[in-house]
Amino acid sequence: MILTEHLSKAVDELAPRDRPIMLHASLRSFGAPVAGGVDALLDAFLACDRTVLVPTFTERQFGVTPPVGLRPLRNGIDYSEFPAVPTVTEGTPYTTDCGLINPGLGVLPAAVISRAGAVRGTHPLNSFAALGPLAGELIAAQSPSDVYGPIRELAARDGLIILIGVGLNRMTALHLAEQQAGRRLFLRWARNVDHRVSMVEVGSCSEGFPRLGSILRPHVRTAVVGGSRWQAFPARPTLAAATAAIREDQGITRCAADDCLLCRDSIAGGPQTT
Template identity: 40%
Template sequence: MSVSKSDIGKVLIDLGINKKPVCVHSSLSSFGWIDGGAETIVQGFLNEECTLLVPTFSDAFSVFPPEHLRPSQNGCGDYSWLTNDNSKEMNYIYSPTSNEVDIEMGAIPKTILRLKNRLRGNHPLNSFTAIGSYAEELISKQAPLNVYAPLKAIAELGGYVVLMGVNFNRLTLIHLAEQMAGRNLFRRWAKDSKGLTIEVEVGGCSEGFIKLQDVLMPVTKKVKVGQSEWNVLDVNSMLKISENAIRNNPMITHCGDYRCDRCNDAVKGGPILA
């Protein structure tokens, strides 16, 4: 059975998240067949006056760092991996008007980027994009060194996060919880509007976030839409529980691979910044 806009709308009303700002992490294929594809999902939310917030990350804008922008404990090991990475030499300059997005983001973020009234954040590597009545409030403060401003804003607005057919390792808000727990965010590099290399904040490895699923279960609502299994969480409750869990057990976010520089350095507190 195909999923329609009205199906989406009914679920949002039943969940009590219509007219709210909602951060969505999604797999379109998890739904099975949908007439109209990603546009149907997006319009289903907009019809119920939700403001949609989605990650629209774009690694194509990353560049090599000069030596003075290479902090220690930065999830990079000794930085020797940079010498073998030829993909960082394009030196593209990012603009929020760009529709460039990593293929891993999926069809729904790509669809939202094409919409006329969408607003995209000012972060060359880890931008968020929003559409709806709260879009300006969500996006306006994102900056290279304030990557999770949209997530802070959705918490202030009493919003929700929906995992559509994806697991908790896609829950970017846990990176904000890491920061709230006292960790410094990792630094990567891009060009500013003048073509100068700058530091930007980014998250780290998220594979270990699945371990927080049980901790977050008391504030998680589950629903099935078509074939897609959704996990729906109140952002403020989710952040508070995750922050406390990380403070009490820093290893809870670790992916389990002892070779993972990002997890090893995150557990230590992240990059050592001047």
């Protein structure tokens, strides 16, 4: 059994007081039940006035078919898979209180948005949510045309990115490094509150991010809780190192799939919008 004191000890070792922390976590990685479950893990991080930031993406729930007039080239997508003209009016607009989240993100983001005081961003497909004293400031930095604003704000406030039992392919912040290295973010489609379809920024493939491991290793601190390996990265120097590496070698983030359109088009620079 993983006890509260085990969690608190690791958090105190890795996460300074009063700092914002971006979390990616797998509870299965502990290899044993966690007393109090995901709420105990979340509470351990929220102690000492820390703020927790998590991705709360909803592409599956609120993404729509690309309209013919909004299909930029080199956008990491095969438009032949879609009808020339959508035949069905899809979905309802995203709202910050929708309570929905992509199931693949795990139980921690779901726990965050269920808490009183949680603040969630307005991005309809790639929102972030935060809980704690700096939640409002972090989330205010996000908009549909600035998807990774909260991560940029996290870095500006000397925050950390902590991976709990997951690898670099789950570090969402590295998409900001891609953008800072000169890549244009991909564009996808969602309904505004007036039900009109517009394009919003989203990230690329992340399965090649572990190739940045040797570059980011000097910045990482680690802890082990049960069977779970925790990695803590200071956001500012981590993003700077990743940005420099991608700028020097755009192919460094390529995943193992030869036919990955996301990697191909991202490495080429991203969407051609003119």
